[in-house]
Amino acid sequence: xxTRKLGNLExxxxxxxxxxxxxxxxxxxxxxxxxxxxxxxxxxGVTMFDTAECYGPYLNEELxxxxxxxxxxxxxxxxxxxxxxxxxKQVQDSRPEVIRQSVEGSLKRLKVEAxxxxxxxxxxxxxxxxxxxxxxxxLVDAGKVLHWGLSEPGIGSIRRAHAVLPLSAVESExxxxxxxxxxxxxxxxxxxxxxLVPFSPLGKGFLTGTIKADATFGKDDFRSIVPRFAPxxxxxxxxxxxxxxxxxxxxxxxxxxxxxxxxxxxxPWIVPIPGTRKLAxxxxxxxxxELELSTGELSRINAAxxxxxxxxxRYPEALEKRTGI
Numbered sequence: 001x002x003t004r005k006l007g008n009l010e011x012x013x014x015x016x017x018x019x020x021x022x023x024x025x026x027x028x029x030x031x032x033x034x035x036x037x038x039x040x041x042x043x044x045g046v047t048m049f050d051t052a053e054c055y056g057p058y059l060n061e062e063l064x065x066x067x068x069x070x071x072x073x074x075x076x077x078x079x080x081x082x083x084x085x086x087x088x089k090q091v092q093d094s095r096p097e098v099i100r101q102s103v104e105g106s107l108k109r110l111k112v113e114a115x116x117x118x119x120x121x122x123x124x125x126x127x128x129x130x131x132x133x134x135x136x137x138x139l140v141d142a143g144k145v146l147h148w149g150l151s152e153p154g155i156g157s158i159r160r161a162h163a164v165l166p167l168s169a170v171e172s173e174x175x176x177x178x179x180x181x182x183x184x185x186x187x188x189x190x191x192x193x194x195x196l197v198p199f200s201p202l203g204k205g206f207l208t209g210t211i212k213a214d215a216t217f218g219k220d221d222f223r224s225i226v227p228r229f230a231p232x233x234x235x236x237x238x239x240x241x242x243x244x245x246x247x248x249x250x251x252x253x254x255x256x257x258x259x260x261x262x263x264x265x266x267x268p269w270i271v272p273i274p275g276t277r278k279l280a281x282x283x284x285x286x287x288x289x290e291l292e293l294s295t296g297e298l299s300r301i302n303a304a305x306x307x308x309x310x311x312x313x314r315y316p317e318a319l320e321k322r323t324g325i
Contacts, residue, residue: 001045006195007168014049017275123325133164233312
């Protein structure tokens with residue numbers, strides 16, 4: 001597996017998003033099977049694994065910690081603080097005392113002495129970015145955190161936080177069907193030398209071509225409340241799936257591989273973290289790290305994408321309001 005750098009943190013060119021193994025996309029998968037899947041990812045060269053305190057909550061960190069226990073020193077684990085689950089609801093809370101409490105829980109569940117990459121999961125409107133950065137700096141000085149980042153932050157927060165404690169990475173949704181980061185985020189990250197970790201690089205499964213217009217989702221599947229996955233939106237966005245299938249056929253790869261290769265080609269400091277519960281999908285996704293797209297191919301793909309209008313919001317309004325803080 002090729003490697004890339006997020007700031008000065010070197011990781012595999014493609015990581016593994018572990019959230020869906022136990023949270024967000026229906027009932028949790030079989031624990032033993034997911035441990036085997038994560039360990040197979042290590043065998044295939046993955047060194048970047050992404051989880052969070054609130055996934056479960058706690059279940060996903062425990063899963064990742066157990067799965068990666070035999071590989072300490074060989075892999076990097078990213079986890080997140082700043083979203084607490086109170087009475088079954090997620091609440092943004094990045095007060096320094098809460099951060100200090102969160103890191104101790106994550107260290108224990110992940111079975112590590114230091115967290116490789118520690119993200120603020122979402123901004124807290126009541127806690128300035130400088131104060132959050134200062135709290136994490138204390139953890140860095142104490143040897144409990146090695147690198148840090150922000151997830152879906154506002155541009156102002158990136159600059160203010162980075163001035164206090166340099167960021168290694170920003171995590172943001174970014175894919176062929178969510179390209180908003182290209183307008184402001186990517187230029188700022190390039191200016192400051194911060195890496196980008198795109199989550200949902202396959203559009204929560206949509207860009208694989210396996211989600212048809214008549215797809216339905218259970219109440220325990222996050223996509224059931226996402227406007228873009230409503231029946232009429234799924235039908236309208238099949239044009240993008242058809243285009244991706246056509247482009248992938250021409251390249252001799254799968255739609256998912258083309259979508260990931262396209263992301264990797266945007267910048268050398270981009271490390272997508274597709275998630276999966278299936279070994280075959282894992283192997284398919286990781287193969288895209290070897291898929292090279294020429295300048296001409298990228299131009300043709302981008303020109304084709306410009307002709308397809310993506311419809312539907314990516315989040316319900318209440319969740320969108322949590323981003324960009």
